[in-house]
Amino acid sequence: MLIKTDNKRLKIANLTLDGYSNYGNVLQRYAVCSLLAGLGAEVASLWFSSKAGFLPYLYSSYPWMKDSWDWKTWVKLGINWKGVTGKWFSGQNAWEAARSAVIKSFVDRYIPMRYDVDFSKVVDEYDYFVTGSDQVWNPYFADLEKLFIKFAPGGKRISYAASISCPEIPQDKLQMFIDGVNGMKEISVREQAGAELIEKLTGRKVEVVADPTMLVAAEKWREIARKPSWLKGDEEILTTYFLGKRPDEVINRLAMEHGLKVVNILDEHVFEHYAVAPEEWLWLIDHARLMYTDSFHGTVFSILFRRPFVVAERMGAGCVNKMTSRIDTLLGKFGLEARRGTKENGYMIDTPMEIQYGDVEAVLAKDRQRAEAYLRRALDLDKK
Numbered sequence: 001m002l003i004k005t006d007n008k009r010l011k012i013a014n015l016t017l018d019g020y021s022n023y024g025n026v027l028q029r030y031a032v033c034s035l036l037a038g039l040g041a042e043v044a045s046l047w048f049s050s051k052a053g054f055l056p057y058l059y060s061s062y063p064w065m066k067d068s069w070d071w072k073t074w075v076k077l078g079i080n081w082k083g084v085t086g087k088w089f090s091g092q093n094a095w096e097a098a099r100s101a102v103i104k105s106f107v108d109r110y111i112p113m114r115y116d117v118d119f120s121k122v123v124d125e126y127d128y129f130v131t132g133s134d135q136v137w138n139p140y141f142a143d144l145e146k147l148f149i150k151f152a153p154g155g156k157r158i159s160y161a162a163s164i165s166c167p168e169i170p171q172d173k174l175q176m177f178i179d180g181v182n183g184m185k186e187i188s189v190r191e192q193a194g195a196e197l198i199e200k201l202t203g204r205k206v207e208v209v210a211d212p213t214m215l216v217a218a219e220k221w222r223e224i225a226r227k228p229s230w231l232k233g234d235e236e237i238l239t240t241y242f243l244g245k246r247p248d249e250v251i252n253r254l255a256m257e258h259g260l261k262v263v264n265i266l267d268e269h270v271f272e273h274y275a276v277a278p279e280e281w282l283w284l285i286d287h288a289r290l291m292y293t294d295s296f297h298g299t300v301f302s303i304l305f306r307r308p309f310v311v312a313e314r315m316g317a318g319c320v321n322k323m324t325s326r327i328d329t330l331l332g333k334f335g336l337e338a339r340r341g342t343k344e345n346g347y348m349i350d351t352p353m354e355i356q357y358g359d360v361e362a363v364l365a366k367d368r369q370r371a372e373a374y375l376r377r378a379l380d381l382d383k384k
Helices: 023-038 054-061 064-068 071-079 092-110 171-182 192-202 218-224 248-258 278-286 296-304 325-333 360-378
Strands: 011-015 042-046 128-131 157-159 237-241 261-265 288-293 309-312
Touching: 011 023, 023 042, 023 092, 023 278, 023 296, 023 360, 092 278, 171 192, 192 325, 218 278, 218 296, 237 248, 237 278, 248 261, 248 288, 261 278, 278 288, 278 296, 288 296, 296 309, 296 325
Parallel strands: 011 042, 011 128, 128 157, 237 261, 237 288, 288 309
Antiparallel strands: none
16 A cells, blocks of 8 residues: 555654664664555655764764764774773773674664754655654653754654653653654554553643554564574573673573573673673574563563563662653553562562563554554544
8 A cells, every 4th residue: 555645655753862872762763664564655764863872972973983883893892992992982881882882783774764853944855754763752851843843844744653752741841851852743642551651741632652663573583583603502591681681590500400501691791692692682682492581672582572571670879760651551452461580589589580471463453453553543644
């Protein structure tokens, strides 16, 4: 099915958090673009930050790197950081550059990106602008001016699965947030608590929809996934992906009991684990005998791939730790509330290596129907 306006395909621009550092972020960017393209639209994802992530920072300081260094060079740089990077880097920064490089390589191959966009002129190039998913409305670090699409008229502003990820809006951002919400044509959010907060602040009821990564079939993700070259033989693995502190004592004990090799994605002591590419990230979750994570998207892909998992509450302070609604909503949808690892249970659940999944596909089918219905309404497709 092709969507047409004046005999042309509908043109849609997506905006989300910029960067090459977070796997969930780039995979949801891919998923949103796939979702919109699947409706027949011509889609581009707009980069708006001048220094979002490690590579743009380097490129602004050393512009010649952008054109003359490919991703393999960056990987070699990370491997041999002691011998090669003394002029510019020290310690973990070289590893961060290598990881950013492989993530950017994924973005360049799979996502229709536009860089160097002139936001004073771009408004006439697209029929709609869609913000989301991810924490695009987090008042502590998101560019609310751009991610509420204030450069475009209200009739072109739409959100898909936008996340606030904070229980309240700080006073100095409150009016900006309210104005941003009121300026949107259509709004959907990723978690129930976000919908309730918006209704409390503005009186506006908004729809809760699934994270876009859940709307891409597992088999499609497997087509992208790739086994890491450094993982030899038929080793059975326990994969971890933590954005906060890992409960290493529990993880190592489980690995020893079950004869598993531990792969700690983002391990600051093992280069191969730290500089994992998004394709490898997918494979390592899909092939885990057990997945331990404190990440929303780590949990999402554990469910998509039907892996046994434990989702630990985030260790540390901060608003993300205070608002667990998005994971609560996710677990409740699939009846998996018992997979929570908390400080109270020592980050250990009963029978972690075993899991009973219900009819996941039936739930996902309803999510896909709801998402399509929302987008058709928001994009006025049924009026075309």
